[in-house]
Amino acid sequence: MNDGYLPRLVTAHPALVHFALGTLPLIVLAYAVARARRSERWAFVGDVSTWVTASLSLVAAAFGLASLLALRWPGGVERWRNLHVGFGVAFVLSLVTFAFARARGRGPRPVGNRTLGAALAVGALGVVTGWIGGEQLVFRAGMGVAAAGDGALAPPALPTSTTSAEPTGTKDAMHRVRASWGAIVTTTASMLVDRPQGEGFAAIAREAAAIERASSWLAHEGARSIAPDADMSAPSKGVGGGPPAGEVAVETPRQVFERWSAELGDTARAVREAAEERNIEAVAKTSGRLQTACAGCHDDLRWKRASR
Ligand code: HEC
Structure with missing residues (x-):
């Protein structure tokens, strides 16, 4: 615990995830335009965004593991924590797999229904993970929030x-x-x-x-x-x-x-x-x-x- 002026290890994760949250719409948009216009340039935008997002998501996930271990979880908050970890792992694995699939082979890869569908599915996993982490763990339960007793004051997970x-x-x-x-x-x-x-x-x-x-x-x-x-x-x-x-x-x-x-x-x-x-x-x-x-x-x- 520090005096409140230094960045905390446990808040690095909720800060870093905003990179992925910010670029997910760009990925989906770029591939959607690339498919509609059969545009190599837009496919390139989508690919670069995917690679950058996948790399930064790995860093965010590493800090997520640090938060998971460093926070004290007050009894009764585990339900949302476990869901967040589960969806988070699924999101990062599918994003990295998708990034590798797009990087395979030489030259520009066309964007079809499969690419766009995969990007949408990965994006959906990211949205669910982010909603649980942001809404349930931070805003509602107050994990890592000193004013909320670092989660001690979290209300019931279910009504x-x-x-x-x-x-x-x-x-x-x-x-x-x-x-x-x-x-x-x-x-x-x-x-x-x-x-x-x-x-x-x-x-x-x-x-x-x-x-x-x-x-x-x-x-x-x-x-x-x-x-x-x-x-x-x-x-x-x-x-x-x-x-x-x-x-x-x-x-x-x-x-x-x-x-x-x-x-x-x-x-x-x-x-x-x-x-x-x-x-x-x-x-x-x-x-x-x-x-x-x-x-x-x-x-x-x-x-x-x-x-x-
Ligand atoms: C009748 C005795 C008793 C009362 C009253 C009581 N506790 Fe407990 N509490 C315990 C015992 C004993 C444990 C340890 C249980 C164990 O480790 O199996 C415990 C453990 C806990 C834990 C940790 C659970 C975990 O996952 O390890 C929390 C959180 C907790 N109590 C919250 C509260 C709060 C908040 C109140 C008051 C509103 C309260 N308790 C009132 C006896 C009590």
Whole structure:
């Protein structure tokens, strides 16, 4: 992380891809004119644009790999990341293959339906890749955007109403909780600096309800994945992990997990009720309290488990 004035490694990729985005229309246009007019000159324009674009796309792809590895991907953003990588690889491979095919043999190569069709197909892959990367990963999720918590505040990848009812595991539940929490935080923030709106309250109520569902799953199913007597330093142990001071009952990690799950669910209900009443002050207060549950449970169970 730097002070914000130096170019960052992770933003080289989104900057470089604009070369390809800028020349794709030129490639398609040049081949279309070359075919219509049987023009060698226009075919040449298309070929040179294709070679330049293919070369620069390889550089952009290399920086894309750097971004992929250097960014921390907050749980729940992987869906769009994987699609972007998949389409990106398909785009670059097909573009490079096309460039080589056009470079084969000597002398000018005529442009027919096949060339134009191939250029259009490659261009379409580029557009889809660019839409996912730009719209979904940067503008919507905020990956690499410091003001968006480097993706931590990304809303759900799919509308909350379309995701299946049951989480598949604790991690999946966390991904849902994080995404819904991100949507609540960003919606509250934009209403605070702009003005409270019905749509915003409705979105907050919907995401809070999603957290309530995930919390009740966590309290019942998720807690079972926490070994009841696992060797985790429960918070109520005494100094240095010794026996608790005095006669305080020691909570097992599973009980700690259940307690925080219940706290998360109760607070989410309070957020939903505040949003349903369109009470912005209560939304601000309760959504702040929501983070207490993340902090408390992660401090007691998630981070303590890893060596710290
Ligand atoms: C009841 C306890 C509990 C609460 C409450 C909780 N978490 Fe977690 N969280 C965990 C545990 C335990 C893990 C580690 C899961 C694992 O690695 O299998 C975790 C992991 C995560 C992860 C990483 C998932 C991954 O892919 O590795 C994210 C993101 C996350 N939590 C977000 C949140 C947010 C945001 C909140 C609050 C709105 C929250 N959590 C509240 C217990 C909790």
